[in-house]
Structures are given as C-alpha cells and as structure tokens.
Amino acid sequence: MIKSTDAGGSAVQVGAQSVYSQCITNHPRIIAVLGGTGNEGQGLALRFAAAGHRVIIGSRDAEKARTAAQQLNGRLERSLLEGSDNQAAVKAADVIILTVPYSVQRTTVEQVSAALGGKILIDATVPLKPPKVSRVQLPEAGSAVAAIQRMLGESVRVVSAFQNVSAHHLQDLDHAVDCDVLVCGDDVNAREVVVGLCGDIGMRGLHAGPIDNSAAAEALTSILISINSRYKSAGAGIRITNLPD
Amino acid sequence: MIKSTDAGGSAVQVGAQSVYSQCITNHPRIIAVLGGTGNEGQGLALRFAAAGHRVIIGSRDAEKARTAAQQLNGRLERSLLEGSDNQAAVKAADVIILTVPYSVQRTTVEQVSAALGGKILIDATVPLKPPKVSRVQLPEAGSAVAAIQRMLGESVRVVSAFQNVSAHHLQDLDHAVDCDVLVCGDDVNAREVVVGLCGDIGMRGLHAGPIDNSAAAEALTSILISINSRYKSAGAGIRITNLPD
Numbered sequence: 001m002i003k004s005t006d007a008g009g010s011a012v013q014v015g016a017q018s019v020y021s022q023c024i025t026n027h028p029r030i031i032a033v034l035g036g037t038g039n040e041g042q043g044l045a046l047r048f049a050a051a052g053h054r055v056i057i058g059s060r061d062a063e064k065a066r067t068a069a070q071q072l073n074g075r076l077e078r079s080l081l082e083g084s085d086n087q088a089a090v091k092a093a094d095v096i097i098l099t100v101p102y103s104v105q106r107t108t109v110e111q112v113s114a115a116l117g118g119k120i121l122i123d124a125t126v127p128l129k130p131p132k133v134s135r136v137q138l139p140e141a142g143s144a145v146a147a148i149q150r151m152l153g154e155s156v157r158v159v160s161a162f163q164n165v166s167a168h169h170l171q172d173l174d175h176a177v178d179c180d181v182l183v184c185g186d187d188v189n190a191r192e193v194v195v196g197l198c199g200d201i202g203m204r205g206l207h208a209g210p211i212d213n214s215a216a217a218e219a220l221t222s223i224l225i226s227i228n229s230r231y232k233s234a235g236a237g238i239r240i241t242n243l244p245d
Numbered sequence: 246m247i248k249s250t251d252a253g254g255s256a257v258q259v260g261a262q263s264v265y266s267q268c269i270t271n272h273p274r275i276i277a278v279l280g281g282t283g284n285e286g287q288g289l290a291l292r293f294a295a296a297g298h299r300v301i302i303g304s305r306d307a308e309k310a311r312t313a314a315q316q317l318n319g320r321l322e323r324s325l326l327e328g329s330d331n332q333a334a335v336k337a338a339d340v341i342i343l344t345v346p347y348s349v350q351r352t353t354v355e356q357v358s359a360a361l362g363g364k365i366l367i368d369a370t371v372p373l374k375p376p377k378v379s380r381v382q383l384p385e386a387g388s389a390v391a392a393i394q395r396m397l398g399e400s401v402r403v404v405s406a407f408q409n410v411s412a413h414h415l416q417d418l419d420h421a422v423d424c425d426v427l428v429c430g431d432d433v434n435a436r437e438v439v440v441g442l443c444g445d446i447g448m449r450g451l452h453a454g455p456i457d458n459s460a461a462a463e464a465l466t467s468i469l470i471s472i473n474s475r476y477k478s479a480g481a482g483i484r485i486t487n488l489p490d
Contacts, residue, residue: 012388035397046327097430117285131329134454135454135455135457135458136387136454136457136458136460136461137289137457138383138387138460139343140385142381142383143381167488169487178486179486179487184468184469206472206476207471207472207475208468208471208472209380209381209467209468209471210381212380212381212382213380213381213464213465213467213468213471214379214469215381215383216461216464216465216468217468219458219460219461219464220461220465222360222454222458222461223429223453223454223458223461223462224485225487226453226454226458227452227453227485230452231451231488231489232489233284233487233488234487235487235488236485236487236488237485237486237487238485238486239483239484239486240413240469240472240480240481240482240483240486241423241424241481241482241483241484242414242423242424242478242479242480242482243472243476243478243481244477244478
C-alpha cells in the first residue's frame, strides 16, 4: 500500500499503484483552482490534494464547484477538496491556479483581481481559438499569460505553467506524468515556488525565463494537439533533454 | 569499424563510435546548406554528408564556403562536401537548408529566390534579437519562417525544422543527438521528405502541423537558451513523450 498525507499530516491511500509516496509536501499551501470543474483543473486539483495541499475548487457556480469537489473526494476516498465560488476560493488561498478557457481568461481574472494582491497566480491558459486548435494562433501581444501579468501589475506575481500537461494523464493517478513543466515568470521567487509545487506532484518544473517566454509553452500546446491527432496519442507531452543530473 | 556510404554508395568511415551505421539514406539528395559556415549549418552539413547525401556549403563568399567544406571533409576523412556561393549552391540542389542569422534571413532568401522554384526550402531560422536571446521575441507576424513562406508564395515549399537542435551536439559525430525535430509546413509531402531526412541523420522528425506552427519551435529556442544558462547544459533539447511505439 502506498500512502499519501493530507495537509494535516494523516495518511490517505490513493491507490495501490499511486506515485505519491515520494510526493508529500513539507509546505502545505492553500491552492484555489479556478476552472477546477474542467478536465485540466480537476487533474491538477486531484494531484495537489493527494500530495498534501489544501485544495479549493473554484467556479462561477459555487454549487457546481462543491459537486466537483465531492466527486474528486470520492476518487481519493477522503474529503480533501472543497468547492466554492471563484471569489471565495481566491480569498482563502495563497496560490491560485487558473485553468479556464482562453475566451474567459481575462474576465475571470478581472472578477477576482481585488483578492489577488500579494498572491501567486499560476496561469495555465492556452490561447486556443476553436475550431483550429491544432494551429498556433498566439494573441497579438505574444503571450496570453504575459498579457494578464501586464493587466494585473506587479502586486500579483503571475507564473505561467502546466500548458503542456495532458489532462488525461493528470487524472490518471496510478501513473506519473511523463512531461516537464516550463515555468515562466518575471519573479524568480514565485517561479521557484511553482517549481517546488511541480515536484510535489511528481513532475519536473524547469525555470524557463521571464513571463514573455510563456508564448513558447502556449504555442507548443497546439503542436501537441496536432501530434496527438497525427500519431494517435492520448496526450503527448515534452521533456527537456541534455540537462546535467 | 562502423561505416557510412557517400551518395555514390562507397564506404566511408566516420569514427569508431559513429551513429551512422543505421543512417545510410536510400534516397541521396543534393542538399545546399546556406549559412553552412556557421555552427548549426556545419553540424547539419556534416551529418547529412556522412549519411550519404551530396552536400554543398553555401555562403555569400564562395572562397569561405570552399574552405569550410575542406575543413569538414577533413573531419570526415573524405571529400564529401563542396563549397560555393549561395546562388550556385541553390541552383545545384534540390533541397536547401537555411541556417543564417535572423537579421539576414530575408535578404539571403531574396538573393536566391529565382532558383528556389519547385524546391524544398528547410528554414531553421530562429528570430533571436540580441542581446536578449533568452527572451522570446517573436516577430509581429508570429513566425519568422511562416513569413518567408508568404514572401515566396506557393511555388516554393517551405518547411520549418531544426530550430531546437544544438549545434554543439550536431557537430559531435560520435553521439546521436537526443532531440526531436518539430517539422512544420503547409505541404504535407514536403514535410514528409524532411521527416525522412531527419531519420537519415538519426533524429526523430515529427509532423507538427502547418507553417504557422513554426512559432512554437522558434519561441522554444529562447527557452532552451535560458535553460542552458540556468542549468549549465551544453545544449538542451526536447523530446515529445507519450507517443505510441
């Protein structure tokens, strides 16, 4: 039996093949996942909760958030996640993860911006423009995430991460995710926190430069979608090679 | 002894640890490498020559090109490469690889455009803007390579490739290059030729969508430069994960 602990330190079993034996955080945080009812958000929420963080699913609809949290708790066989509306989730959290569709990225952030000051906003947004989601269509400003950093100003430390991680693999708790996380942000300390959070869920986060560099991760997602289709993959990812051990 | 063959089929030894035993092309082509006196160009020229293609180093200065070709022949211990000015190189070739700095990409292509019709132009250009080469600074149009396809029109099939491959590793003929090649282009058949050429030099080329998707590969290079600096790598690369065997 492989076990994990919740933020309070007590043991929780998350599956006989779970990868969490090595992923118990020593620094439990309160993490709000906005868009936590979507596939990517649910995958991240599950992994962070299983790793010992307190996770709050955020949604425009508090009831929908609570229902999603209950379902995820069912999968973890323990009540580790809560649900609330986006604003309450952000107020309670010290780290916020944004996993909403590009079309509502800006309005979602605007609605919670008053409570974001001093906190870390991890933005996983990919500027996909349906129906051509396998074609790179970056916004004129370059990066969708960098645009949010500029909108919010320096009081919020925006960090770009998780664009290239398959929701399918995130939700498959019995296996480690074979994908590196490119972590971009202008504040090195905030980036370091996010690199640490990646490690908590068994992934390798890599410092990938300033927030403008998020354009690369955002664009790469369309290539991965294209590759999934061409090569029949359930979720292609990336690894950075030739790094010293 | 591990051996390779030149385009004529006779054996050539390229080093006891060479990776070329499995890389003998069945479809030798005439490949012009414009910018073939630079590090990336020399690396590609060496690998393609050792794999059995006929390679012509192109440069604005024919004498400089011939000197570079001689030096590379010295490394291969056989006269496999020639040198000439860019225009003569393009005229003689059926595949052209462009590895010049971004600042001279457009003028170089303009100077040879009359001879490009019907051919495949593999553009490895990365729109780096010194001194901040570790910061993504894509051109306004999105991709530097897509801009060249638009400039040339449909008579030239432009394919984007090799942006993420370290010159250092390309030139180290004793080792395989641990990096996938993202191959983008609007013409699927031309892309397929380039995927095959990647295989000839022991690398995995992957169909990565239309020419606009080159923006991802171009942007990624700045992240790799940033990672090289932060993690002390001689040449970080990328691998796409979770593909079926």
